[in-house]
Amino acid sequence: MPSGNPSPGIVLSAPSATWAADFEREASAVSAALSDLPIELHHIGSTAIPGIVAKPVIDMLGIVPAVEALDRCAHPLAGLGYEALGEFGIPGRRYFRKDTHGVRTHQLHAFAVGSPEIQRHLDFPDYLRAFPAEAAAYAALKQGLAGRCGSDMQAYSDGKTDFIRAVERRAAAWRQRSERPS
Numbered sequence: 058m059p060s061g062n063p064s065p066g067i068v069l070s071a072p073s074a075t076w077a078a079d080f081e082r083e084a085s086a087v088s089a090a091l092s093d094l095p096i097e098l099h100h101i102g103s104t105a106i107p108g109i110v111a112k113p114v115i116d117m118l119g120i121v122p123a124v125e126a127l128d129r130c131a132h133p134l135a136g137l138g139y140e141a142l143g144e145f146g147i148p149g150r151r152y153f154r155k156d157t158h159g160v161r162t163h164q165l166h167a168f169a170v171g172s173p174e175i176q177r178h179l180d181f182p183d184y185l186r187a188f189p190a191e192a193a194a195y196a197a198l199k200q201g202l203a204g205r206c207g208s209d210m211q212a213y214s215d216g217k218t219d220f221i222r223a224v225e226r227r228a229a230a231w232r233q234r235s236e237r238p239s
Contacts, residue, residue, distance in 0.1 A: 067213050069110040076104040080115050083163050087117070090133035091221045096121050101166070105182040108189065109196035112161075118178045119167035127167055139165065150174065153188060175189040176232075177225055184228035191227075 080100040088096060101111055102116030121127050128151065130143050138155045144224040145152035149172050155163040168174050195217075196211040 066208045067206060067210065069114065069199060071110060072108050073104075073113070075098075076111075076113075076115060080104070080117065084113060084117060086137055087119070087134065087165065088136055091127075091229040094121060094126055094130050097125075097168070099179060101178050101182055103182075103195075103199070106185045106192050106195075109192050110200060111183075115163045117163065117165045118175065119151075119165050120170055120175055121167055122167050124149065124167060126196050127151050134165070145216050147174065150167075153225075177178060180228035180232055181225055182219070184224060184231055187231070191224060194213070195224070225227055 066194040077100065084100075085097040087098060087238060099118040099120075100115070101116070101118045102115070103111030104115050119127075126234065128141075131139075131151075131153070134141065137154040138157065140155070142152045144150050147166075148167055151165075151167040153165040153167070155165075156173055166174075166178065168178075185195060198217065199213075200218055202213050205230040206216065
């Protein structure tokens with residue numbers, strides 16, 4: 058058995074007013090680092106939903122002309138502290154994570170223009186911002202899972218899957234209704 062301190066478990070932070078500014082600051086740094094590649098950045102994930110607990114990691118959605126172009130010019134992201142992990146379980150994605158002093162601070166999920174994954178990632182926080190009761194239910198689910206799962210991040214993620222998929226379906230339908238002309 059390895060020695061050292063046991064994992065503290067899944068840490069959820071109270072909502073922070075700094076998360077939006079943290080996103081803006083990091084998005085500016087990423088855009089500057091990738092100045093030769095057009096990239097559109099969006100704040101996604103729980104830190105993009107005001108008022109709910111979240112792992113204090115800023116998730117960013119990057120939209121690029123082609124992920125292969127990002128592969129070719131990703132070295133400036135390494136200079137910002139990002140580790141490139143390829144698709145990392147989602148076909149067509151390029152995933153980068155940034156740890157500072159051993160603590161995850163940012164994640165970049167990049168897709169090529171036209172990927173269906175883009176709208177799904179944008180719809181989720183948009184919907185939860187529009188429906189605070191659903192956001193509160195998501196926060197409660199996350200808190201319960203964090204308490205039950207200890208440091209088992211896979212169990213925590215798996216425990217959120219059904220809720221997330223259901224919200225994604227409702228969010229897509231909500232967006233489609235919103236886009237219809239009146």
